[in-house]
Amino acid sequence: MVDVEATGSSSRRHRVVEVAVVQLDDERRVQGEYSTLIDPEGPVGPTHIHGIEQHHLLPAPRFGGIAARLAALLRGRVLVGHNVGCDRAFLAAEFDRAGIVMPDVPTVCTMRLAEESFGAPYGLSLRACARAAGISGWAAHTALGDARASGQLFARCAPQDRGELAEAAAVPWPASAHMTGEGARWIARRAGFSPFAAAGNGDERDRRMVSSGRHGGA
Template identity: 45%
Template sequence: MTGFATIDFETTGLFPTKHDRAIEVAVVHSDPDGRITGRWETLINPGRDLGAQRIHAIRAADVLRAPTFADIAAELVDLLSGRVVVAHNASFDQRFLLAELDRIAYWAPQFDPLCTMRLARDILPGAGRSLADCCAAFDIDLTGAHRASVDAFATAQLLEAYIASTSDWSGWACALAEAQPWTPHDAPRLAWFSRDDVSSDEPADFLERITVKLPEHAGPAEHQDYLALLDRCLIDRHLSISEADALVAAAESLGISRDTAARLHDDYFAALTAIAWADAVLTDAEIADLTAVAALLRIPDARLALALVAPDVEAPVAVAAFALEPGDQIVLTGEMTRPRVEIEAELIARGFVPKSAITKKTKLLVAADPDSLSGKARKAREYGVAVVGESWLAGLH
């Protein structure tokens, strides 16, 4: 089939030949007249942090179960083969495409993509070069920009509008005539995984994933190990996908059943309740804290309501709580909302020691995204170092 293949990548940054990676790709097929005939998209797990997440709005949790570029390369090659590759600011997408293909030792044939941004200089003089400006000139919807499927679809519609308005231009036919077939990539193929495929399940649903075991064979020591991990996971009152997975894995390895895990969650909540009521006063902050933990651990509403009225009569099971002390080493990872030097100065002022690398002496990793795929985050989980989101820093004020 001849025609056009419009592509768009979302990436971790701007430099594919250094360390930035593709994290989403979309392809839109069009026939020689520009009419759209097919659409594909997938998230890509880059095996590193996701860069400026405020731009592309992709979370680490979204790509944890997404395929790698190597997993989707064979189908991507098929989608581009024999077609004219099109993109808006095509040099950017071409650089990322070739860099990713180079990493898996696939060498694409030489091709010159059509760039709808450059074509705008002749077709839309004075209209501006951005995709939004060009789309506005033809009243093409761009709602949800910076999602690869949205940008690629809008660019393909822009291409169709260009062709319709310059039907006598020989450049379209020349480009189609020069399109070459690509050598098929012989590699395993995984299903493409779009943002729409991301599970809407809350991380707190991890309890349902713990096996119902009979008979129970975990004892007090295993229970304390599980509670200690639970406490580390809830430091920032946020349960990431990675932390939920870790709790499921811990329950399985420790021989803890789903019913026992639910009881341990209740014990943990009872301990927090007792601490909150220790001074006989429950502040708004303590109420919010208990409510947040109850939601994460699926504590019944009736149990929460009772905790907010009066402390438990019986003494709760003791839990070794996570605590930071002066001199503890803290590492940062990811693009924070504030300058990193400002955060590090704040940590130093409170007696902590900011470090640039994860070691077994690290007490805490603060991540821009608590599900971060950065090397630091992977190493922290390997060492059992607690990982919290940037929101944890607000508690330092």
């Protein structure tokens, strides 16, 4: 699962301000969760949507500083997300700015999966699709919160027998030796950082964005 928060809607003109990756195993269990704020080297954009203010980014790395580690997290993985084409476009643009060509990895869109599974009784936004699937209680418009919700949608909607994983394993990524900034520190959101209530039920949940992972990821 992948999700980005950005300074605007255009991957050409705007920048990523937060990225999250949630890794699932073959049983669709969470293996690891990783997220970081990213310095967009300019205005943060719609704070009223993503909750990120300029001063939150003072310790955050630039994308080039986390590109190598992010590529390692995505290597061999299917790129899954809600309206995943948008997330992929932003990631490809940021990798390009860092001098890295993002390969043509297989993608799965949870928006389309949810539409096929439940129709669109409330619309096609992540919140609407999650509502149709009975998913609630995540920190909406945070990269990790939305990646988690997309992961739950995927687990409920995607057929078990899919061929994308084998395809992803064969996709060659640039060697990390050719990337810079591999050791840049990832800076996650802290508890209470976001002004938004948890999506679906209005509860004020713990919003710590974690960077952790269990061994054995595919």
